[in-house]
Amino acid sequence: MGSAAIELKGITKRFGSVVANNNVNLSVSHGEILSLLGENGSGKTTLMNMISGIYHPDEGQIFINGREAVITSPRDAYDYKIGMIHQHFKLVDVFSAAENIVLGLNDNRKFNVNEVSQRVAQISEKYGFDIDPRKKIYQMSVSEKQTVEIIKVLYRGADILILDEPTAVLTPQETQKLFAVIRRMRDDGKAIIIITHKLHEVLSVSDRVSVLRRGEYVGTLETAKTNETELTEMMVGKKISLNIARSEPKNTADRLVVNNIRCLSREGVTLLDNVSFTARSGEILGIAGIAGSGQRELLEAIAGLQHIDSGEIIYNNPKTGAADNLRDKTPLQIRDLGVRLSFVPEDRLGMGLVGNMDIVDNMMLRSYRRGKGVFLERREPRELADRIIDQLKVVTPGTSTPVRRLSGGNVQKVLVGREIAAAPTVLMAAYPVRGLDINSSYTIYNLLTEQKESGVAVIFVGEDLDVLIELCDRIMVIGGGKITGIVDARRTTKEEIGLLMTKTDGGQINE
Amino acid sequence: MSEKTKHSEPLLRISKRDGLIWWKSWLVRAAAVALALVLCSVIIILITGYNPVQVYSAMIRGSFGTARKFWIMLQNLAMLLCISLAVTPAFKMRFWNIGAEGQVLVGGLATAAVMFYVGDRLPTALMIVIMLAASLAAGIIWAMIPAFFKAKWNTNETLFTLMMNYVATQLVSFFIMIWVPSGSSVMGIINQNSRAGWLPELFGQKYLLNIIIVAVITVAMFIYLKYSKQGYEISVVGESENTAKYIGINVKRVILRTMGLSGALCGVAGFLLVAGTNHTITTTTAGGMGFTAIMVSWLGKFNAGIMVVTSFIIVFLQRGAGEIATKFNLNQSVADILTGIILFFIIGCEFFVNYKINLRKSQKEGK
DSSP states (O other): OOOOSEEEEEEEEEETTEEEEEEEEEEEOTTEEEEEEOOTTSSHHHHHHHHTTSSOOSEEEEEETTEEEOOOSHHHHHHTTEEEEOSSOOOOTTSBHHHHHHTTOOSSOOOOHHHHHHHHHHHHHHHTOOOOTTSBGGGSOHHHHHHHHHHHHHHTTOSEEEEESTTTTOOHHHHHHHHHHHHHHHHTTOEEEEEEOOHHHHHHHOSEEEEEETTEEEEEEEGGGOOHHHHHHHHHSSOOOOOOOOOOOOSOOEEEEEEEEEEEOTTSOEEEEEEEEEEETTEEEEEEOSTTSSHHHHHHHHHTOSOOOEEEEEEEOTTTOOEEEOTTOOHHHHHHTTOOEEEEOSOIIIIISOTTSBHHHHHGGGTTTOSSSSBOOOHHHHHHHHHHHHHTTOOOSOTTSBGGGSOHHHHHHHHHHHHHHTOOSEEEEESTTTTOOHHHHHHHHHHHHHHHHTTOEEEEEOSOHHHHHHHOSEEEEEETTEEEEEEETTTOOHHHHHHHHHOOSSOOOOO | OTTTSOOOOOSEEEEEOSOOOHHHHHHHHHHHHHHHHHHHHHHHHHHTOOOHHHHHHHHHHHHHSSHHHHHHHHHHHHHHHHHHHHHHHHHHTTOOOOOHHHHHHHHHHHHHHHHHHHTTSSOHHHHHHHHHHHHHHHHHHHHHHHHHHHHHHOOOHHHHHHHHHHHHHHHHHHHHHHHOTTSOOOOOOTTTTTOTTOOOOBTTBSSHHHHHHHHHHHHHHHHHHHHBHHHHHHHHHHHOHHHHHHTTOOHHHHHHHHHHHHHHHHHHHHHIIIIIIISSOOTTTTTTHHHHHHHHHHHTTTOHHHHHHHHHHHHHHHHHHHHHHHHTTOOHHHHHHHHHHHHHHHHHHHHHHHEEEEEOOSTTTTO
């Protein structure tokens, strides 16, 4: 029996008192696809970073083709023919695909576009890639960039490929294409590890699946002999029901009417082009789209953080009945108008919260101006902090811990808790479950549904199409800064949304 | 390929600590000071041949030897602390105000100008009010110019404030040339006979008023940064400008206001230096304190309370260095080397408070 392409034995890695990986065992053979499954924060990426030489394990051994290997740098990993495709691409934007592929190679040869292109073409043909080696990276779509990353490691002769969350940024159609390529690489004898937390992908592409939970190795199963329920249980550690109780919208009214808004960046690039839609109270409006298609700009335009070049945003005040235009107003002016707008931004610690401040001081961010006098009033924020910790089960040593020390899920609970506590009439949330474990994610979904049922107009920007379809009432698809369609979430399919996501006629968007 | 390359685990690895218990972190700091003293002793013996214990006791006498030395030490401490407090709000806002030196100087220049031109024609109290107002205005203007450019066109405040220092120095030279007709370019004691505009002595102590004023500013700054709404805004802007915009803080206004405050306090420092301490002005009135203050502020983690301690350490070392240089007839540079070593250890030990070093485990023990 041949030895495994790569085998890990008893790998342990600690960061301070945090154990990121504890006694993990893993093996992949040539000609096999292994899924590494686990929730966010379960230690998948840490483990793979040890194989690719970014970290060094505290304990345990790594064997490659049956021989013990010590990997202390990415160059060592390269010597062992290990190639990692990171979640965040590491490409030089102004270089062509071919230039990026040979960048950093030290083979004492002159760069010859034709030669490189020829080899790239060979690789492409062998595995079914579709790429123009002379195209510059900044002109490429996300999926093309990913292709360049994969060719880059194949070009270097990698035998063991690690893909970190490769489908996170792809449309359903692109995902299928990627999986076809991965299968062809497997048939060619490569050992492949895919890091993911999406169950249906695990089941559709891999031969075996290894599960990590909170840094602990839970076990390895053959994909053919398992199912989603069993895998979820292994991943979370207990039986949970993954259902979102979606209610029918009641008493809807047009709360926020966006008419033909258009935003340009400082450099004159079109960020949002002729965007129109209506957000209704008592309803969740989902926004789907490839990352960077204008979602952030749209929410920031509504919140008064993005300059709007033309169009209008009308807010129908349920108390006064007035219709106010929010365009060209600062966040403070919007609040002074009596608009109760809450916003959970994508960048939690860089925009929604202040990482170095404790929970109490973060609670005050929106309300510190309250009261006369020059001094701060910390009593109410402290009570609010206690209430949120209690109700949303925030795990923290206390209210005086800086929020950056909390885990991603707890940070998000603090932020969402504060925004909901402001009793909004419009609640915008951008990727509110990104980086959260399954339980926390469902807590957030339930909170959003509760808000909807109490008559709030909820706008939810998401990336998981399955969740969008289950949670929202209507889904608006944005592509290249344009609205490419608004569909009824109860009747649509993933494929329909996927097609709308890519339906952009050359509308270049600044990423 | 892999047969040839011999890979081995690195000998030393650095990893972050989770936060030491307070007494352990102070143990590290004490050990650092002890180690610094041992190393300094070796250097003292090697270079000078003196007994290090004698040198160290001379160092202590530099600050505590006589009542006069003690008061001078307190006065130096007060001035350094005052300028450190002045730069702190700006630094907390992540506005790199390297221009305290110049802001102090123009504050001092304004005071000197009032003293020079008004002479003894006004009652003392009124005169002091005018001097203070002039210094405040000068400091604020000097600080607001780079702040305005930063807020309006996002210019680099580090370079801008630094350049303003040179302008301030030349401005002082220029006025001294006008005021001192002899061309010696040394401004004597202003109003030596009338003592007009000199800050009064309290209980016979020349420096006591300066010290009390700085003590009041220290407490006020502590409260301002920690408990006021404006202090909170400074923290938010410093931590993340995006968050500040998100919650509707007018970032430009906060930058201007905070730099105004910073400049105003530098102006006060200049006023105290000229009216209370020196009664004259030179291009070196600020004496590099505008730069030392940055170190004090950072070492004190922008906390006015801790800054009292850090500025004491620095003044104590400076006074001690001066003392041993004269006492043992040493070159001033030797004294500076010694204080440099001690400071290096004090600052460097923070690394060991935050990180720990892992040695490579001895080869595969236990199999």
